[in-house]
Amino acid sequence: MLYKCVLQLDGIPQPVEIMDTSASCEESSDAHLQWADAFVVVYSITDKDSFQWAASTIQELQERRPSARVLLLGNKSDLGHLREVEEVEASTLALRYSTHFSELSTAESCEAVTDALDAYLKEIKIQRHHSGLSSGNVSPKQRKLSVTRMLGSLIGRHSPPPQPITELIVLDKEERSKLVRCSRQI
DSSP: OOEEEEEEETTTEEEEEEEEEEEESOOHHHHHHOOOOOOEEEETTTTTHHHHHHHHHHHHHHHHHHTTTTEEEEGGGGGGOOOOOOHHHHHHHHHHTTTTEOOOOTTTOHHHHHHHHHHHHHHHHHHHHHHHHHHHSSSOOOOOOOHHHHHHHHHHOOOOSSOOOOOOOOEEHHHHHHHTOOOOOO
């Protein structure tokens, strides 16, 4: 399932395509991994198993796609009294694999999701700009942004004007198992 929306990045509308990778198992996991150049791995701060899954997923992504960018998102920060994963544990994991990290609560506000994605996408934009300058090529590649249905429904489903876009896949515990079974240009 493909959703479209527009995120504001430094006040500039950026079209985003959101792919629900859990809805279809037609492509292999390698195809999904090659399709994206950035990933968001989501775990619950109230579920130690989901954090362990996130850690193994990030390790697998680093092995299979060492140049891919990864954002580690801890969800359910509003349930701190049920916390099983300490923030320092997740930030240590993020440092170990040189990934970005943020905690948020999708139940409290979808703005936290868009803020985390905005910050992450800005960093990708900066990295692409610097890579383009160092290689002598200042025009970034066109990409697609792929994330899960959850983020698609939180952010919205608006059709953006045709513009270059970025590619990102969000993985959660259930979706990863389906991917494995199947074997913003900004």
